[in-house]
Structures are given as C-alpha cells and as structure tokens.
Amino acid sequence: MNLSNLENYKSHILEYGFTVINGIFSKEEIEQITSILLHTDTSKENFRKSEDLFAVRQFLKEVPEIKSVVFNENIKRIIKDIFGGKYFVVKSIYFDKPETSNWYVAYHQDLTISVDNKTDLPGFGPWTTKQNQFAVQPPLNILENIYTIRIHLDDTDENNGALKVIPKSHRKGIYRPETIDWTVEAEEICNVEKGGIMIMKPLTLHGSNRTTNGKRRRVIHIEFSDIELPETLQWSEKMNR
Incomplete structure (x- = not known):
C-alpha cells in the first residue's frame, strides 16, 4: 500500500466526516489478528455475547498481544499524517x-x-455507568477533535452491516437523528474490503442495517485524541502507541 500522499484522505475526512482506505492490512496480518482472537479467553466481564453480537470493550487492554499487529507501519503513518503526531488511543x-x-x-x-x-x-x-466503566458527553470541542479508525477483518457492504453515513453531518454540532431532513441530506454506504479501514469523525451521523447475505462482519474500532482532559478526569483507556 502506497501511503506517500495522505492529504486527499485527510481533506475528505475534514469535508465529509469519513473516508475508506483499503489494503492497510495484509492477508497474513488479518490471519494473525484472527488467530489471536480465536485464542482469547472470552469469559471476562468486558466480553459481551449474544446471538446477534459479540463485543469486547476496552479491547486493547483486554487483548494486549494484538497491539503489535494492529499498529502496523500503515496505521502508524495514517495516525501521524492524518490525525497528528500527538494523537493517542482513548x-x-x-x-x-x-x-x-x-x-x-x-x-x-x-x-x-x-x-x-x-x-x-x-x-x-450526562453521565452513564456500565460495569464500573464511566462514560460522559464532553464539551463539543473534545468530540470534534476525535478520529475513529475501524479496521475490517471481513469484506463489508450494505448486505452485512457496512456503515451508512450522512456526509458532512459532523460539521453540524449535536444533530438529533429524529431531526434529519432527508430533503437535504443524502445517505452513503461505506463498503470496506477485508484488510481495509474506515476513518470517521464521531459526530458523523452513522448507522448499519441487519445482515442479509449470511456473511460475518468483524471490526476493530479505535478512537484517538490529542486533548488532555481536566486534571480530575482521565481517559480510561489512554494508551500511547
């Protein structure tokens, strides 16, 4: 993957709120990630299992051996060139x-x-607490500063839950979904190849449909910021790469 010029992706994110970059992880790297996941103890409380979804909160803390594969040279370059040199995992x-x-x-x-x-x-x-994990809605400038990387371990399209987004909605502050004006907004489906990534601003309105094609969708979702919170508060998952 030639990442010599990431400016186009960066400007697309800033204007539209998202972008897709395929070919970030090799077949071997995806197999390595899958193998680590297969051998992970899923009995801990941060692991959520149901018929419709398996999810792991605080993923990089729970499965630390995956970090060296996830933060390959391509991802490090993207973080540095698109986000900025001081961004860390939150x-x-x-x-x-x-x-x-x-x-x-x-x-x-x-x-x-x-x-x-x-x-x-x-x-x-407002604040919420789940299993001794604290979440809060912060001031808008903190949300606007965050970048999210979604690493796709499977080919994903509209038939197995690819994200659908509303371009440019990240520039409208807090945008309640019930107030979406479909006469002016358009929906875009973000198809991502296995080994590709989607980068998104968290204020971009997004959702996903049910799976209809019988294909699995596995995603690693990582958020980044370079803002230090007020002294009495820390990011619960702050992690320098």
Missing part, C-alpha cells in the same frame, strides 16, 4: 456481527467518551 472496541445477525443500529452520533471516574465538571454530562 477507546477501543471489537465487534463481531455473526452471519445470521439481526442486529442493526439506527442513525446516531458517538457522543460519549470513556473516562476513569465520575466527577462534577462544567460542560461534562
């Missing part, structure tokens, strides 16, 4: 949408960050 999740999944996700923005405790700070709220 959140990671693994999703496995099985072949028969009826799981679908309605249009939404990613409005919360994961933090280490609950504390009263101006501009932060």
